[in-house]
Amino acid sequence: xxxxxxxxxSFNLSKVVSELRLSREETHKIRHLGRVRELPSRDALxxxxxxxxxxxxxxxxxxxxxxxESIDYFVGDALSVALNKLVEQIRRGxxxxxxNNLEEEAKFDSLAQDLTSQFASELPAIxxxxxxDIRAAMSGDPAATSVSEILLCYPGVSAAIHYRIAHxxxxxxxxxxxxxxxxxxxxxxxxxxxxxxxIGEGFFIDHGTGVVIGQTAILGKNVRLYQAVTLGAKxxxxxxxxxLLKGNDRHPILEDDVVIYAGATVLGRITIGAxxxxxxxxxLTKSVPPDSNISQAHMVSH
Numbered sequence: 001x002x003x004x005x006x007x008x009x010s011f012n013l014s015k016v017v018s019e020l021r022l023s024r025e026e027t028h029k030i031r032h033l034g035r036v037r038e039l040p041s042r043d044a045l046x047x048x049x050x051x052x053x054x055x056x057x058x059x060x061x062x063x064x065x066x067x068x069e070s071i072d073y074f075v076g077d078a079l080s081v082a083l084n085k086l087v088e089q090i091r092r093g094x095x096x097x098x099x100n101n102l103e104e105e106a107k108f109d110s111l112a113q114d115l116t117s118q119f120a121s122e123l124p125a126i127x128x129x130x131x132x133d134i135r136a137a138m139s140g141d142p143a144a145t146s147v148s149e150i151l152l153c154y155p156g157v158s159a160a161i162h163y164r165i166a167h168x169x170x171x172x173x174x175x176x177x178x179x180x181x182x183x184x185x186x187x188x189x190x191x192x193x194x195x196x197x198x199i200g201e202g203f204f205i206d207h208g209t210g211v212v213i214g215q216t217a218i219l220g221k222n223v224r225l226y227q228a229v230t231l232g233a234k235x236x237x238x239x240x241x242x243x244l245l246k247g248n249d250r251h252p253i254l255e256d257d258v259v260i261y262a263g264a265t266v267l268g269r270i271t272i273g274a275x276x277x278x279x280x281x282x283x284l285t286k287s288v289p290p291d292s293n294i295s296q297a298h299m300v301s302h
Contacts, residue, residue, distance in 0.1 A: 051082025
């Protein structure tokens with residue numbers, strides 16, 4: 001008898017495997033729609049994101065030696081590879097956003113192709129927003145010396161680029177893929193932005209680590225956040241059976257030109273008026289008017 005077989009017997013694996021099957025299939029079954037299917041792949045999405053980043057900023061995320069003659073060819077090739085891979089990942093994700101309507105399953109191939117085409121057509125607009133975020137970083141951080149430094153070294157900007165891509169997929173009807181991308185960004189940057197949040201142009205997170213932005217948050221133009229800011233929910237309403245009600249507007253609204261400093265926590269569906277400044281470590285659960293200046297000690301409205 002082989003050593004491997006002896007080790008297997010010593011763990012009583014046949015009993016464990018049998019009990020795990022019972023748990024999976026009967027006693028603790030949590031499989032989506034009760035069916036086995038291929039999940040989207042995080043590794044594949046990592047690869048796809050690399051291609052999309054390279055197509056948006058070819059010399060920073062692609063190849064530094066590109067010339068005017070070769071750059072369009074490089075972008076076209078990077079996009080072609082990335083988008084063809086994206087079709088398959090979107091198809092897999094559709095099983096988890098189909099509202100249990102598996103009669104549509106036969107159409108998932110063509111639907112994934114259509115969604116990917118729509119996403120591709122939005123890439124120039126996505127890049128426009130990202131450039132506005134880069135400019136906000138350049139003007140908002142005195143330590144920033146160049147666009148290259150911001151693109152290569154700023155986790156808050158990296159998180160914003162991931163968010164812009166994820167949000168487009170979320171809006172197109174691929175929420176699971178969007179969440180995969182936001183979690184990739186979270187693990188890379190320490191910034192957790194739900195792809196359902198609505199964020200205007202000129203968005204900048206300085207330092208980044210620990211920032212949390214919830215699903216229904218709405219941020220206007222030129223909003224600046226510092227590390228460890230939370231834009232969260234104050235409470236979670238439940239139905240009569242105690243189940244959480246999902247989809248309600250429960251996160252803050254930040255109007256244009258709001259600045260929130262490190263460690264501040266802003267909770268609930270409240271509105272922070274335009275041009276307001278929220279100081280570090282403030283705990284805020286009530287709306288404030290435009291031009292407010294909130295500190296731990298007191299509130300001053302101008």
